[in-house]
Amino acid sequence: MPVGVVAALTLVREKDPTGPDLKSQILAQDGPQLIGMLREIWSLHWMHRPDLIERARILHEWLNDDVDEYRMQAVGAVTETALKRGLFDLTAHEDPFLRSATDILSPVMTSLRSHGARQGLGEYHTPAPVAEAIAEAMNLNSIADAGLDATPPKGGEHIHDPCAGSGGLLRAAAQNLRERGQDPAGFQWSMVDIDPIAAACCAVNAMVWELGPRVTVACADSLTNPDAVTEAMAEARAVFEHRDAVLDRARIIAALRQAEHLMDQALSSAA
Secondary structure (H helix, E strand, O other): HHHHHHHHHHHOOOOOOOOHHHHHHHOOOOHHHHHHHHHHHHHHHHHHHHHHHHHHHHHHHHOOOOOOOOHHHHHHHHOOOOHHHHHHHOOOOOHHHOOOOOOOOOHHHHHOOOHHHHHEEEHOOOHHHHHHHHHHHHOOHHHOOOOOOOOOOOOOEEEOOOOOOOOOOHHHHHHHHHHHOOOOHHEEEEEEEEEEHHHHHHHHHHHHHOOOOOEEEEEEEOOOOOOHHHHHHHHHHHHHHHHHHHHHHHHHHHHHHHHHHHHHHHHHHOO
């Protein structure tokens, strides 16, 4: 639940810096209002990226149930701590380059686990400076200096991390691309992690960092399942088809209700 609350808040944008203070508005909400806000955040993003929201299900499925007073208090405490410690200063920017300067969810996820649990999962998150150095090397300035055949990555290429954690290496790669004047949305991205919470964080981060429409996140052991990304792509297509079917039904229901309303108005006028 705490990771899910922070993850939802990272998806919020401060669209008008001169408008009402978004942080104050959220902090002024009571428990039921916060729960309603979280449900709305996940629902709105499901409309656009149902595949990534489905992969992040473990972070928000608790919102499908009745939320008791104890959990509402916990949601309020997590929200207050995150916002007062400056979450929106890092993630609420309209500019994806600024939003991608850090991976918020990695320390949140790891700090809530014991050392033994992290060892059991084989969970070792790459520090941001190391990730950035690797991304720079992969984008090949240092390799080119060594006299090897190396060119900057081209749009459409596939960037993949088979042990992604929360996606830190790909965050650094996306930032490196932006620094070179390239748009990460022009590339294909795929991430695999055996831990469902880490994979869920990858999915949320892919939206926060604006990696684009061709992002696949798989929850699997990449050592024993080399087809994890292909399988995740098939799952994503099925989720999009489900989303489209739900929206089609909603449009039909809306049209029928509008027709009934117009009919009622016509009958009232005739009477």
